[in-house]
Amino acid sequence: AQSVTQLDSQVPVFEEAPVELRCNYSSSVSVYLFWYVQYPNQGLQLLLKYLSGSTLVKGINGFEAEFNKSQTSFHLRKPSVHISDTAEYFCAVSDRWDDKIIFGKGTRLHILP
Amino acid sequence: DVKVTQSSRYLVKRTGEKVFLECVQDMDHENMFWYRQDPGLGLRLIYFSYDVKMKEKGDIPEGYSVSREKKERFSLILESASTNQTSMYLCASSPGQRGGVYEQYFGPGTRLTVT
Numbered sequence: 381a382q383s384v385t386q387l388d389s390q391v392p393v394f395e396e397a398p399v400e401l402r403c404n405y406s407s408s409v410s411v412y413l414f415w416y417v418q419y420p421n422q423g424l425q426l427l428l429k430y431l432s433g434s435t436l437v438k439g440i441n442g443f444e445a446e447f448n449k450s451q452t453s454f455h456l457r458k459p460s461v462h463i464s465d466t467a468e469y470f471c472a473v474s475d476r477w478d479d480k481i482i483f484g485k486g487t488r489l490h491i492l493p
Numbered sequence: 494d495v496k497v498t499q500s501s502r503y504l505v506k507r508t509g510e511k512v513f514l515e516c517v518q519d520m521d522h523e524n525m526f527w528y529r530q531d532p533g534l535g536l537r538l539i540y541f542s543y544d545v546k547m548k549e550k551g552d553i554p555e556g557y558s559v560s561r562e563k564k565e566r567f568s569l570i571l572e573s574a575s576t577n578q579t580s581m582y583l584c585a586s587s588p589g590q591r592g593g594v595y596e597q598y599f600g601p602g603t604r605l606t607v608t
Contacts (some may be wrong), residue, residue, distance in 0.1 A: 383603070389533065412595050421535045421598035424536075431595060446557055470535065479524050479543065480551075481597055485535035 382406055382473050386484035393461055394492045401487045405472030410476040413454040417447055418468045419484075427469070430454065437452040441465070463491045496522045498602035499584050505606045512571040514603050516584030525567035526597060527551075527559065530581040542567055543589070572588045574607045581605075 387402040405411065412431050416424040428439025435447040445456045454471060471484040494521035518525065524543050528536040528551075538551030540559040548559050554580060559570045567586075571578055582602050585597040 414596055416599075421602075423601045424585075425599070426596050429596055474595065479587060480538065480541060482527075483528075483536040485533060 382411070382475060382482045384471050384482055384484035385471050386471050388487050389485070390488045390490060391419045392490040392492055394462050395423050395463055399457065399461050399465075399489065401471075401489065403454045403456065403468050403484060405452050405471075405473045407452050412438065412445060412455075412474045414450070414472040414474075414481065415439065415454075416472060416483075417418050417441075418470065420467070426471065445482075447457070461489070461491055462482050463493070465489060466491050474488065495522075495586070497584055497586055497598050498578070499582075499603050502601060503604050504533040504604075506571075506574050507606065507608055508575060510571075510574050510607075512574045512605065512607075514569040514571075514582055514584075514605070515547040516569070516586075516600055517565055517568045518567075518586040518598070519565065520586070521564065522586040522598075523564075524587045524597075525561065526585040526587075527557075527567065528583045529553070530583055530602070531549060536583065539569065548583065557561075569570050574605075576607050579607045596605045 383406045384424045385404045393399045402415045414429045415427040429436045430447045438444045475483045497518045526540040541549045541559045558570045583602045584600040587597045
């Protein structure tokens with residue numbers, strides 16, 4: 381069965397600094413990968429997804445992620461964070477032809493002024 | 494835009510009560526999901542429905558049941574609420590990979606407190 385590991389439960393970063401949120405998944409032949417964001421008191425919203433093709437995926441709000449098959453990683457990055465990026469971020473994976481998605485435990489991003 | 498709505502944002506119930514959480518989606522999606530979200534545990538799948546009247550247990554179905562009588566509506570039922578079911582409950586829907594869409598769309602969540 382698939383599993384997802386988000387290596388950091390909390391990440392503090394200064395405003396306008398770069399950030400990387402780490403995600404590793406268990407190996408599989410074909411996977412689809414996702415990053416979701418949850419702002420305080422809201423549901424989850426899709427940031428970006430990798431289905432196939434280019435390993436660098438661009439999403440909303442200036443975020444991007446890179447699929448690395450050899451390292452089974454899908455780290456999320458942003459070159460300069462803003463206070464409005466304060467949220468919890470979830471990495472997720474699904475196998476091809478499986479409509480269920482497995483979520484990581486989440487990483488809380490704290491933006492320091 | 495896909496819209497997934499949940500009947501209540503906040504709910505307080507007493508131990509032993511029967512609790513209904515309702516979810517409605519307006520995009521004719523085949524699949525609907527119920528998750529619970531707890532700090533440090535992420536999202537855990539309770540039940541999944543891939544068609545009307547069809548359901549599949551997720552990772553933590555104990556203490557819960559579901560009903561899907563119409564395509565747009567998926568209900569989560571706590572037969573006899575207990576304090577360990579205090580949590581945030583999230584509903585999601587998706588057309589499914591056969592529909593060429595792979596991600597799920599989420600409602601705003603219901604924060605349930607059982608006292």
